[in-house]
Amino acid sequence: MQFGLSESQDILRDSARKFFAGECPMDSVRKLMETPTAYDEKLWAKLAEQGYTGIIFPEEFGGVGLGKVELILLMEEAGRALLPGPFFSTVPLAGAVINTIASPEHKKKYLEPICEGKARATVAILEASASWDLADVQVKAVGSKLSGEKLFVTDAAVADFILVVAKDGVYAVDAKAAGLAITGMEGMDMTRKIYTVKFQNTPAERIGDLANLPKAFDVATAALVAEMVGGMQRTLDVTVEYAKMRKQFGKPIGMFQAVQHHCADMYLETESSRSASYYAAWTLEENTPEASTAVSIAKVYASDAARSVGNRGIQVHGGMGFTWENDVHLYYRRAKASETAFGDATFHRERIARQAIDAETLSAKSA
Amino acid sequence: MDLNLTADEKKFRDELRSWLAANSPKDWPEWQNKPLEESYPYLRAWQRKLYEAGWAAVSWPKEFGGRSATLMQQAIFWEEMARAEAPPMANSLGLGLIGPTIIAYGTESQKKRFVPKILSAEEIWCQGFSEPNAGSDLASLQTEAKLDGDHYIINGQKVWTSYGWIGDWCEVVTRTDSAAAKHKGLTVLLVDMKTPGVEVRPLKQMTGECEFNEIFFRDVRVPQENVLGKVNDGWNVAISTLMYERGSYGARLHLIFKRNISRLIELSKKFQRHGRPAAEDPIVRQKLAQCYAEIEIMRLNQMRAFSRMTATGVPGPEGSIQKIFWSELNQRLQQIAQEIFGPYGQLLGDDPYSVDRGAWSYGYLRTRGNTIEAGTSEVQRNIIGHFVLGLPRSY
Numbered sequence: 073m074q075f076g077l078s079e080s081q082d083i084l085r086d087s088a089r090k091f092f093a094g095e096c097p098m099d100s101v102r103k104l105m106e107t108p109t110a111y112d113e114k115l116w117a118k119l120a121e122q123g124y125t126g127i128i129f130p131e132e133f134g135g136v137g138l139g140k141v142e143l144i145l146l147m148e149e150a151g152r153a154l155l156p157g158p159f160f161s162t163v164p165l166a167g168a169v170i171n172t173i174a175s176p177e178h179k180k181k182y183l184e185p186i187c188e189g190k191a192r193a194t195v196a197i198l199e200a201s202a203s204w205d206l207a208d209v210q211v212k213a214v215g216s217k218l219s220g221e222k223l224f225v226t227d228a229a230v231a232d233f234i235l236v237v238a239k240d241g242v243y244a245v246d247a248k249a250a251g252l253a254i255t256g257m258e259g260m261d262m263t264r265k266i267y268t269v270k271f272q273n274t275p276a277e278r279i280g281d282l283a284n285l286p287k288a289f290d291v292a293t294a295a296l297v298a299e300m301v302g303g304m305q306r307t308l309d310v311t312v313e314y315a316k317m318r319k320q321f322g323k324p325i326g327m328f329q330a331v332q333h334h335c336a337d338m339y340l341e342t343e344s345s346r347s348a349s350y351y352a353a354w355t356l357e358e359n360t361p362e363a364s365t366a367v368s369i370a371k372v373y374a375s376d377a378a379r380s381v382g383n384r385g386i387q388v389h390g391g392m393g394f395t396w397e398n399d400v401h402l403y404y405r406r407a408k409a410s411e412t413a414f415g416d417a418t419f420h421r422e423r424i425a426r427q428a429i430d431a432e433t434l435s436a437k438s439a
Numbered sequence: 440m441d442l443n444l445t446a447d448e449k450k451f452r453d454e455l456r457s458w459l460a461a462n463s464p465k466d467w468p469e470w471q472n473k474p475l476e477e478s479y480p481y482l483r484a485w486q487r488k489l490y491e492a493g494w495a496a497v498s499w500p501k502e503f504g505g506r507s508a509t510l511m512q513q514a515i516f517w518e519e520m521a522r523a524e525a526p527p528m529a530n531s532l533g534l535g536l537i538g539p540t541i542i543a544y545g546t547e548s549q550k551k552r553f554v555p556k557i558l559s560a561e562e563i564w565c566q567g568f569s570e571p572n573a574g575s576d577l578a579s580l581q582t583e584a585k586l587d588g589d590h591y592i593i594n595g596q597k598v599w600t601s602y603g604w605i606g607d608w609c610e611v612v613t614r615t616d617s618a619a620a621k622h623k624g625l626t627v628l629l630v631d632m633k634t635p636g637v638e639v640r641p642l643k644q645m646t647g648e649c650e651f652n653e654i655f656f657r658d659v660r661v662p663q664e665n666v667l668g669k670v671n672d673g674w675n676v677a678i679s680t681l682m683y684e685r686g687s688y689g690a691r692l693h694l695i696f697k698r699n700i701s702r703l704i705e706l707s708k709k710f711q712r713h714g715r716p717a718a719e720d721p722i723v724r725q726k727l728a729q730c731y732a733e734i735e736i737m738r739l740n741q742m743r744a745f746s747r748m749t750a751t752g753v754p755g756p757e758g759s760i761q762k763i764f765w766s767e768l769n770q771r772l773q774q775i776a777q778e779i780f781g782p783y784g785q786l787l788g789d790d791p792y793s794v795d796r797g798a799w800s801y802g803y804l805r806t807r808g809n810t811i812e813a814g815t816s817e818v819q820r821n822i823i824g825h826f827v828l829g830l831p832r833s834y
Binding site for chain 2: 073074075076077078081141312315316323324326327328329331332333335336337339340343344346347348350351354358366368369372373417418421422424425428429
């Protein structure tokens with residue numbers, strides 16, 4: 073048993089870290105977040121050039137064919153850099169959905185352009201109920217036309233196609249389709265924009281049913297957790313750096329235990345989230361029976377930890393932490409959006425409870 | 440990353456599992472709640488059995504009667520012991536902490552003299568570290584040892600000594616140079632507890648038991664050859680013992696916690712809340728699920744730490760994360776239990792209405808000690824702040 077990174081995984085992580093440091097420094101993040109879509113065409117082309125847009129997808133569709141552990145290492149680095157734009161929406165979300173539920177023909181049509189860096193995509197899931205339970209989906213197709221409204225759709229304005237979760241399956245809608253209306257929502261996170269998407273007799277192509285959709289969402293959730301871990305790590309790093317440098321009462325504030333203990337807790341929460349994230353990725357890769365619970369455990373812990381790390385990071389920065397100029401709040405905003413995406417800690421605790429408390433009762437009853 | 444057991448690890452696990460199935464005593468539950476004074480001979484006999492089969496100290500080098508087990512194999516060992524519901528070993532401090540320290544720092548004749556009897560539980564060891572005025576600030580300890588001819592003469596007092604009442608030998612940290620800086624004037628002595636001038640008194644703790652002792656030393660003469668490591672280098676020897684403590688303890692806790700949460704889930708289906716089983720109450724469900732998740736994360740943190748230690752070769756300050764994590768989690772687990780049981784939670788073992796013969800009311804009180812013993816949570820956070828994050832020392 074070896075719960076560390078292999079040499080090639082180490083190399084992938086290091087090269088991703090270098091890539092983001094060079095291509096996505098904080099001043100470009102700040103420039104992009106002030107644009108309507110936070111999307112940069114040139115940056116996208118570079119992501120594709122690295123093979124990142126096809127990282128976990130089969131080579132026959134233009135992908136790189138790496139595993140879920142490699143995916144989460146990449147996502148952690150993307151999170152550390154606060155990578156703006158539709159990477160999450162396109163690759164570990166839309167890409168994973170197509171890869172999990174679609175036919176080879178549909179993969180050729182929709183997954184291949186993603187891998188090649190030619191298409192951006194997203195998945196429209198939530199509706200007015202804001203429920204992550206697929207049974208609550210109301211939007212439905214009549215013939216092959218969709219009507220209804222989706223909310224909180226990430227990066228919809230820059231997507232070349234949108235995958236829509238409807239009552240009876242998942243549909244692909246072209247960005248230029250008739251009867252499609254995309255309007256921005258004012259979210260806290262300025263680096264990943266969210267939208268309402270309305271359909272009125274909008275032509276759509278069915279690409280698969282809902283049965284295996286949770287598996288794809290587990291991949292997306294694990295990727296999101298990894299991105300959160302990267303954000304926590306960056307928040308911890310800048311906070312510790314600040315605590316060493318900032319002086320009050322003639323001493324660095326990091327010398328005071330009240331400050332040290334905040335930092336120690338940030339470290340504990342970040343490392344524990346990382347352990348859970350690695351494990352979730354590994355169980356997904358190996359397709360073990362505990363994969364779905366492992367994803368929930370990671371999302372429970374990281375959702376609360378990301379908020380807590382952000383709270384402490386801002387607190388340790390003092391007045392500086394409350395300024396617009398300081399970067400910590402940008403991570404804090406992303407953390408809030410990610411906390412609720414694919415179910416917050418409360419949602420996933422109930423999912424664990426169904427497994428840990430009820431499953432036992434059910435199997436006892438049937439025995 | 441590969442979380443599957445290797446062929447060697449599987450072989451190790453299977454061999455141990457079948458040995459435990461055949462040899463682990465089945466009557467341990469009946470002994471478990473008896474006072475340690477009564478059950479001690481039982482635990483000694485059990486360790487002797489493990490020793491004879493070569494299972495008493497798997498982490499030790501083969502030449503000292505161990506199996507040179509890898510960290511993963513050690514983790515497997517504790518998991519299997521917990522899975523088999525096997526009793527603990529009598530000489531747990533000797534095996535886990537003091538033996539490895541003697542192997543690392545001892546002279547050849549010390550190793551020959553002490554190590555085999557630690558393994559066989561012929562000689563039980565205890566630790567004389569903390570003092571009334573030296574707890575977290577261990578290096579300020581005052582128990583002095585003065586050289587007189589070829590003997591050291593010890594005077595002073597130790598406290599919070601586990602197994603002091605049964606200890607045959609004690610690893611005592613003493614001050615041998617009071618003029619030196621506080622970390623520099625310490626020396627570790629191996630002290631025979633039957634030496635005249637050693638007095639052991641029970642220390643009654645808040646649970647009502649006496650798990651620990653106070654030890655008084657009055658003109659206790661210890662031969663010079665019982666210095667462990669170098670004179671005035673005792674701080675490094677003592678720290679190495681404490682690292683073993685933080686490094687290995689977490690491994691055996693996971694299955695115990697796992698068993699506790701399973702039992703608590705079972706009980707939550709029997710206790711009522713708002714006219715239905717507590718297990719159906721959304722708040723109870725949230726709390727149980729949170730605890731379940733954290734127990735799993737504790738295991739994952741431990742496995743990652745082991746993989747890191749396997750790569751670097753030494754237990755590092757990451758052990759402090761584990762110490763904080765398990766001790767605070769254990770307290771939260773007990774608190775959830777109390778919330779589920781309501782007024783029944785307070786009942787002690789002798790009360791006919793008590794839950795699980797008082798195991799939970801005892802646990803509630805006993806876990807308060809978890810965030811204090813083996814380095815307080817505050818000290819662990821200082822260690823992370825300074826040694827892991829590189830923040831300046833606060834003291």
